[in-house]
Amino acid sequence: MKGLINHDDIAKVLVSEEQIKQRIRELGAELRRDYANVEGDIVLICILKGAVMFFADLAREMDLNLQMEFMGISSYGNERRTSGIVRITKDIDTSITGKHVIIAEDIMDSGLTLSHLLQLLASRNPASVKICCLLDKPSRRECELTPDYCGFVIPNEFVVGYGLDYDGFLRNLPYVGVLKPSVYSREEE
Ligand code: PRP
Numbered sequence: 394m395k396g397l398i399n400h401d402d403i404a405k406v407l408v409s410e411e412q413i414k415q416r417i418r419e420l421g422a423e424l425r426r427d428y429a430n431v432e433g434d435i436v437l438i439c440i441l442k443g444a445v446m447f448f449a450d451l452a453r454e455m456d457l458n459l460q461m462e463f464m465g466i467s468s469y470g471n472e473r474r475t476s477g478i479v480r481i482t483k484d485i486d487t488s489i490t491g492k493h494v495i496i497a498e499d500i501m502d503s504g505l506t507l508s509h510l511l512q513l514l515a516s517r518n519p520a521s522v523k524i525c526c527l528l529d530k531p532s533r534r535e536c537e538l539t540p541d542y543c544g545f546v547i548p549n550e551f552v553v554g555y556g557l558d559y560d561g562f563l564r565n566l567p568y569v570g571v572l573k574p575s576v577y578s579r580e581e582e
Contacts, residue, residue: 403570421454443499
């Protein structure tokens with residue numbers, strides 16, 4: 394893909410820029426209320442790369458003293474299906490022992506990535522760990538896991554934008570859109 398983004402590749406806007414902004418403002422207020430009086434430091438972890446936009450916007454809406462950390466994970470499996478076995482490609486730079494961890498994720502699909510990550514983080518003895526995800530596709534769930542904070546419940550469609558990619562591209566769309574099947578079937582030809 395080169396040149397300007399071809400917005401015609403998007404079948405429809407699923408969540409608009411304005412809706413994202415408004416919902417993150419609400420999530421920020423909820424988190425502020427829940428965490429304003431906790432004992433111990435708060436660490437907001439961005440799961441790279443998809444959560445980058447959500448993480449940056451959410452952090453600014455929380456208005457809490459917190460540490461911003463980044464974690465890179467890669468799951469074994471193919472492009473469309475995660476196995477849930479997670480390998481850390483970039484770890485956070487701070488200890489989370491005794492701290493309140495909030496995981497910022499762009500999307501929860503099978504839930505296997507987060508379920509594995511929760512186990513991994515729990516072994517470091519944090520005071521608490523909560524999941525805050527922008528999008529949730531519960532119809533795809535393969536384990537019993539629900540996000541503690543969720544932006545939007547969405548149907549099972551191929552979504553891109555606001556951090557979510559197609560083949561590494563389209564993360565910088567300001568909205569969440571549904572990719573036309575003709576785009577990915579084009580590549581498969
Ligand atoms: C996506 C997303 C979650 C995971 C969700 O990441 O950011 O980490 O998949 O899938 P699951 O619930 O089925 O486990 P992806 O592997 O696409 O990496 P990226 O964020 O770098 O695009």
